[in-house]
Amino acid sequence: MTRLRSFLVFSLILLLISPCASSDENIPLTAPKLTNNPSWDIIATNNRPLFSFFNASGGTGKRIYTVQIDTSPKFDSEALITYESVPEQTQYITGKKDISHKLLEEKDTLSDKTRYHWRVRAVDEAGNEGPWATSRFYLDTQADDSFMGLVRVPVAGVKVSSGENPKNITDLDDPGQVTFWRGTPPGSETQWVEFDLGRIWDISRIWMLSNPNSPDGWLKNFGWQTSADGKAWIGVKGAAVENNDTFRNILNFPRVKTRYLRLLIKDWYGYSPQINAVTLYAEGKPPVPDVPEGDYVLLVGNQQNGYTFSALADFVESLPLGLKTITVPHYEVSLEMLNSLKNRPVAVIMSGNNADYPNLPMFEYNGEYEIIRESDIPILGICCGHQQLAMAYGYTYARSMGWDDITAMEKARTRTEIEIVKQDPVFKGMKSPFTAVEIHGWAVAITPGDHEVIARSSYVQAIKSTKKMLYGEQFHGEIKAPYNEGRTYLVNFLEMALENKTEVTNG
Numbered sequence: 001m002t003r004l005r006s007f008l009v010f011s012l013i014l015l016l017i018s019p020c021a022s023s024d025e026n027i028p029l030t031a032p033k034l035t036n037n038p039s040w041d042i043i044a045t046n047n048r049p050l051f052s053f054f055n056a057s058g059g060t061g062k063r064i065y066t067v068q069i070d071t072s073p074k075f076d077s078e079a080l081i082t083y084e085s086v087p088e089q090t091q092y093i094t095g096k097k098d099i100s101h102k103l104l105e106e107k108d109t110l111s112d113k114t115r116y117h118w119r120v121r122a123v124d125e126a127g128n129e130g131p132w133a134t135s136r137f138y139l140d141t142q143a144d145d146s147f148m149g150l151v152r153v154p155v156a157g158v159k160v161s162s163g164e165n166p167k168n169i170t171d172l173d174d175p176g177q178v179t180f181w182r183g184t185p186p187g188s189e190t191q192w193v194e195f196d197l198g199r200i201w202d203i204s205r206i207w208m209l210s211n212p213n214s215p216d217g218w219l220k221n222f223g224w225q226t227s228a229d230g231k232a233w234i235g236v237k238g239a240a241v242e243n244n245d246t247f248r249n250i251l252n253f254p255r256v257k258t259r260y261l262r263l264l265i266k267d268w269y270g271y272s273p274q275i276n277a278v279t280l281y282a283e284g285k286p287p288v289p290d291v292p293e294g295d296y297v298l299l300v301g302n303q304q305n306g307y308t309f310s311a312l313a314d315f316v317e318s319l320p321l322g323l324k325t326i327t328v329p330h331y332e333v334s335l336e337m338l339n340s341l342k343n344r345p346v347a348v349i350m351s352g353n354n355a356d357y358p359n360l361p362m363f364e365y366n367g368e369y370e371i372i373r374e375s376d377i378p379i380l381g382i383c384c385g386h387q388q389l390a391m392a393y394g395y396t397y398a399r400s401m402g403w404d405d406i407t408a409m410e411k412a413r414t415r416t417e418i419e420i421v422k423q424d425p426v427f428k429g430m431k432s433p434f435t436a437v438e439i440h441g442w443a444v445a446i447t448p449g450d451h452e453v454i455a456r457s458s459y460v461q462a463i464k465s466t467k468k469m470l471y472g473e474q475f476h477g478e479i480k481a482p483y484n485e486g487r488t489y490l491v492n493f494l495e496m497a498l499e500n501k502t503e504v505t506n507g
Contacts, residue, residue, distance in 0.1 A: 026060075027057070027058035027059065028058050028059075028130075029056055029057075029058045029059040029063070029121075029122050029123075029124060029128055029129070029130030029131075030056045030057045030058050030122075030130060030131070031056060031120075031121065031122075031130055031131040031132065031133040032053040032054060032055060032056045032065065032094075032120045032121070032122060032130075032133045033053060033054040033133060034053050034054075034118075034119075034120065034133045034134070034135035035054065035358075035400075036052045036053055036054060036093060036399050036400050036402075037049070037050050037051060037052040037053075037095070037396045037399045037400075037445075038051070038118075038135070038137035038395075038396050039135065039137075039358040040135050040136065040137075040246065040247070040248075040358075041136060041137065041138065041246045041247075041248055042137050042138075042248075042358055042362075042395065042396075043137070043138050043139075043140050043143050043362065043395065044137050044138070044139050044140075044394070044395055044396055045139075045140065045141055045142075045143050045144045045394055045395045046141065046393065046394030046395070046396065046397070047109065047110045047111075047112065047139060047141055048110070048394075049110075049137075049139075049394060049395075049396040050095055050394070050396040050397060050399060050445050050446055051067060051069070051095060051118060051120075051396075052093055052094065052095035052396075052399045052400075052445065053065075053093065053094060053095075053120050053133070054092060054093055054402060055088055055091070055092060055093060055094055055122075055402075056121075056122035056130050058124075058130070059122060059123075059124030059125075059126075059128055059130065060124045060125050060126040060128065061124055061125030061126070062087075062088070062124070062125055063088060063122045063123065063124050064084075064085045064086060064087055064088070064122070064123050065085075065086040065087075065088075065094060065120050065121065065122055065123070066082065066083070066084050066085075066086070066120065066121055066123060066129075067082070067083040067086055067118065067119075067120050068080060068081065068082050068083075068118065068119050068120075069081045069110075069116055069117070069118045070116070070117055070118075071111075071114060071115070071116060071117070072117065073117045073134075073136070075117065075119065079111075090401075090402065090458075091402075092401065092402025092403055093399070093400070093401065093402040095399065095445065110139055111139070112139055112140065112141050112142075113139070113140060114138070114139050115136060115137070115138050115139075116136060116137055116138070116139060117134065117135070117136045118134070118135055118136070118137070119132045119133060119134040119135070120132070120133050121133070143362075143363065144362070144363075144365070144366050144369050144392070144395065145366070146334075146366060146370060147285075147334035147335070147336065147366050147367035147370060148281075148331075148363050148364065148366050148367070149283060149284075149285070150204070150205055150281040150282065150283060150284065151281065151282055151283075151284045151285070151286055151332075152279060152280070152281060152331060153197055153201050153203065153280040153281060153282050154197070154198065155170045155195050155196070155197060155198075155280065156196045156197060156198030157195075157196040157198075158170060158193065158194065158195055158196075159193070159194040159196075160181060160183070160191075160192070160193050160194075161183065161190075161191045161192045161193070162183045162184035162191060163181055163182050163183040163184045163191075163272070164181070164182075165179070165180070165181050166181050166193065168180050168181050168275075168276070168277075169181050169193060169275050169276075169277065169278050170195075170277075170278065170279075171277070172277065172279065172304050172305050173303065173304055173305040174303050174304050174305070174353055174354045174355035175354070175355075176277065176304065176305075177209065177276055177277055177304065177355050177356070177359045177360065178212075178276065178359075179276065180210075180211070180217075180274050180275060180276040181193070181274070181275050182217060182272050182273070182274045182275075183265075183272040183273045183274075184272060185271040185272040186271065186272070189266075190264060190265060190266050191265045191268075191272075191273050192262055192263060192264050192265060193262065193263040193265075193275065193278075194230070194260065194261070194262045194263075195260065195261045195262070195263075195278075195280070196230065196259065196260055197258070197259050197260070197261070197280070198259070199259060200257055200258065200259045201257070201258065201259070201280075201282045202255040202256070202257050202282050202283055203255060203256050203258060203261065203280055203281070203282055204252065204253060204254070204255040204256070204281065204282065204283050205250065205251065205252050205253075205280075205281040206224065206239070206249075206250075206251045206278065206279070206280055206281070207249070207250055207277070207278065207279040207281070207361040208248070208249040208250075208251070208275065208277070208278050209247065209248055209275070209276040209277040209278075209359060210247040210248075210273075210274050210275055210276060211247055211274045211276065212247055212248075212276070212356070212358065212359050215245075215247075215269045215270070216269060216270035216271075216274070217268065217269065217270050217272065217273055217274025218244065218245070218246070218247050218268060218269045218270070218274070219241075219244055219249075219265055219267075219268050219273055219275075220242075220243065220244055220245075220266075220267040220268050220269055221241070221242050221243065221244070221265075221266040221267040222240070222241055222244070222263060222264060222265045222266060222267075223235055223236070223239060223240030223241065223263075223264050223266075224236040224239035224240070224251070224261060224262070224263055224264070225261070225262040225263075225264055226256050226258040226260065226261055226262075227258070227260040227261075227262065228258070228259075228260070229260070230259075230260040233262050233264075236253060236256050236261075237253060237254060238251075238252070238253030238254060239251050239253045248358070248359075250361070250363075255282075255283060261280070263275075263278070276359070277359075279361060285334075285336075285337075286332035286337070288337055288340045288341065289326060289328055289332075289337075289341070291326050291341050291342065291343050291345070292324040292325075292326060292343070293343065294322070294324065294343075295321075295322055295323050295324070295346050295498065295501070296323060296324040296325055296326060296343070296345055296346065297316050297323055297324075297325050297326075297345055297346055297347050297348070297349055297494070297497075298325075298326055298328060298338070298341075298345040298347075298348045298349070299312055299313055299316075299325050299326065299327040299328070299348075299349050299350075299351060300327075300328060300329075300330050300333055300348065300349070300350040300351060300368055300385065301327050301328065301329045301330060301351055302330050302350060302351045302352060302353040302368075302384045302385060302388070303351070303352075303353045303354070303355070304353065304355055304360060305329075306327075306328075306329025306330065306331065306332070307327070307329075308327060308351035308352070309351055309352035309353050309354055309383065309384070309439075309476075310351070310352065310476060310478055310479050311478070312325075312327075312349065312351055312382070312478050313325040313327055315478040315479075315480075315490075316349070316478075316494070319491060319494065321491075321494055321495065321498065323346065323494065323498075326345075330350075330364060330365055330367070330368050331364040331365075331367075332367070333367045333368055333371060334366075334367030334370055334371070335367070335370035335371055335374055335375060337367070338371055338375060338377070344377065345377060346378070346494075346497045346498055346500075346501050347377065347378040347379065347380060347493070347494065347497035348371060348375070348377055348378070348379045348380070349379075349380045349381075349382060349385065350368060350372075350379070350380070350381040350382065350384070350385025350386075350388055350389075351382055351383070351384065351385055352382055352383030352384045352385065352439075352440070352476065353383075353384040354439075357391075357395070357398070357442070362395060365388060365391075368388055368392075369388070369391070369392035372388065372389055372392040372470070373392050373393075376468055378469040378470070378493070378496070378497040378500055379469070379470045379471070380470075380471050380472070380473070380490070380493050381471070381472040381473070382472075382473055382476060382477070382478065382490075383439070383440050383473075383474060383475075383476060384440075384442075385472065386444065386462075386463070386472035386473055386474045387442060387443070387444055387472075387474075389444075389448075389451070389463060389470065389472045390444045390445075390446060390447065390448055390451070390463070390472075392448075393448035393449075394446065394448075396445075396446075397444065397445060397446040397448065398442050398443065398444050398445060399442060399443070399445045400441055400442050401441055401442065401443050401459055403441065404440070404441040405438040405439075405440060405441070406438060406439055406440075407438045415435045415438075415483065416435065416436075416438050416457045416458075417433035417434070417435060417457060418432075418433055418434050418435065418436060418455050418456070418457050418461045418462075418475065418486075419432055419433045419455065419456060419457065420432035420433075420434075420454065420455050421453060421454060421455060421456055422452065422453070422454040422455075424454050424464060425492065425496060426454075426462075426464070426471055426489055426492045426493055426496065427454075427455075427488075427489065427492070428488075428492050429488055429492070430485060430488050430489065430492075431485070433457075434485040434486065435483050435484070435485055435486075436473075436475035436476065436477060436484055436485055436486025436487075436489075437475055437476040437477075437479040437481050437484050437486065438474075438475055438476070439476060439479075440474065443459040443460055443474055444459075444460040444463060444472070444474070445460075447460065447463055450465055450466050450467050451463050451464065451465055451466065451470075452464060452466055455473075459474070460474065461473070461474045461475060462474065462489070469496065469497070469500055471493055473486065473489055473490070475489075477489045477490035477491075478490055
């Protein structure tokens with residue numbers, strides 16, 4: 001997704017994936033890495049998801065892949081789908097989308113509300129087969145249908161049984177998803193984390209994230225407790241988990257009125273428990289924000305802390321267009337909220353972020369998806385926002401590219417060139433190809449119906465709707481850089497949005 005990973009982390013990934021489609025003789029085939037789409041225990045929201053993976057390495061000559069999807073972890077049921085001879089797509093990643101192209105065959109149609117297992121192995125030109133890489137996901141086509149109906153609950157204080165950095169548990173900015181608390185080994189038979197919410201809340205959902213990179217530190221047996229005074233604890237009904245085997249948990253339970261919560265950890269994998277993030281939710285709706293008088297743009301803050309990845313508001317307000325801005329976090333926007341504003345915005349711009357989608361509570365974006373799918377207000381998605389335009393029709397419709405395009409920081413000769421593939425008023429005054437600021441490692445992989453690609457480099461750079469004024473840009477037109485020709489794209493969009501407002505008002 002749109003995010004800026006550190007060079008150190010990405011360099012480790014590059015060491016693990018193949019730099020090219022062909023390989024050297026006599027080097028054993030490795031297993032592909034299934035950390036892309038759908039990653040371990042992700043919820044897929046479209047019954048024709050994109051399956052993509054990081055290429056294997058080794059083998060003789062070019063590699064092809066066998067992909068299998070099944071409801072059985074043994075891959076032996078009647079629901080088994082097998083695709084053979086899938087060619088590598090890029091030097092980093094390969095994907096398989098059309099798993100239901102044989103529409104008349106029931107076996108090629110994924111069933112809703114079902115857990116699926118999928119696996120991939122490479123085959124080289126000599127017929128050698130590599131080891132299987134296996135993952136799993138859950139299909140729920142309704143998971144992204146509507147605003148979550150919840151609000152985030154702020155935490156006033158955190159205590160832990162041992163270890164350091166308990167603040168990392170509730171650090172909800174984007175880099176905070178990779179920082180963590182870890183209990184001191186070997187520790188006692190149980191470990192715990194206590195949360196003081198500052199006042200009484202009605203809690204009904206908890207999001208939990210542990211080690212995304214390996215099972216070391218995952219919680220195995222645990223449960224949540226409540227207390228009236230922070231001293232005597234009783235279990236929360238429906239909030240206990242046994243034999244957990246994943247790093248990402250969403251716990252839904254009958255609402256509990258409490259100020260104090262405790263996570264009691266009875267068993268874990270590895271030498272001590274690890275928690276990267278915990279977010280608590282209460283039933284309710286965020287307040288409708290006060291908006292400026294006159295012409296303004298509503299900015300959706302897509303970073304995990306609700307802010308924008310860049311100084312987007314400053315850019316919009318600096319233009320000689322007379323536009324003001326208001327920024328609303330992605331987890332507080334919804335179609336209902338947008339329609340309740342006392343003054344309709346000229347446009348909605350959805351910002352970038354710099355976190356990995358598999359490490360985020362994706363249900364928080366549902367209100368944004370409602371707006372993308374149903375609002376008639378002009379919409380522009382930037383970077384993460386660009387990817388959200390596609391993900392509103394399926395979480396897997398954006399994927400890691402296998403590399404980070406951060407040519408905003410490179411010399412001119414290495415910057416990505418963007419080709420305009422379909423002329424549109426949003427490109428007025430722009431040449432083709434043009435250069436813009438690139439800071440991302442994910443991109444749109446599948447363009448939804450009623451959308452079309454209008455600019456690309458080696459990946460999709462801009463899309464638009466064919467039915468309403470909705471545009472996306474993978475690049476950052478708003479970032480100030482002397483070479484940033486993408487600025488014109490954003491300015492053109494805003495001018496078009498102002499013209500649209502005039503037409504609507506006069507119409």
